[in-house]
Amino acid sequence: xxxxxxxxxxxxxxxxxxxxxxxxxxxxxxxxxxxxxxxxxxxxxxxxxxxxxxxxxxxxxxxxxxxxxxxxxxxxxxxxxxxxxxxxx
Numbered sequence: 001x002x003x004x005x006x007x008x009x010x011x012x013x014x015x016x017x018x019x020x021x022x023x024x025x026x027x028x029x030x031x032x033x034x035x036x037x038x039x040x041x042x043x044x045x046x047x048x049x050x051x052x053x054x055x056x057x058x059x060x061x062x063x064x065x066x067x068x069x070x071x072x073x074x075x076x077x078x079x080x081x082x083x084x085x086x087x088x089x
Contacts, residue, residue, distance in 0.1 A: 001049060004049065004053050005028055008028045008057065009021060009028050011060050015061070015064030016064050016065045016066075018068070031059055035056070036052060
């Protein structure tokens, strides 16, 4: 799974070159875990890592260049994605 996370991180950095690699990785991990947790809470059967990978890839394709705008408006993620002390490179 580590390779998958790395690959998705690079895809996000390519889509949004202004986003540091460390911050992109945080986004990928958040999107991945949030989807799996929400799906489990809804009582859905686990569909596997390939399904989650495809979903995260779709989010990167659709919103990757705008993710940095989302963080400031959502308190759930703002503290994790605050750019003021960006040490995640």
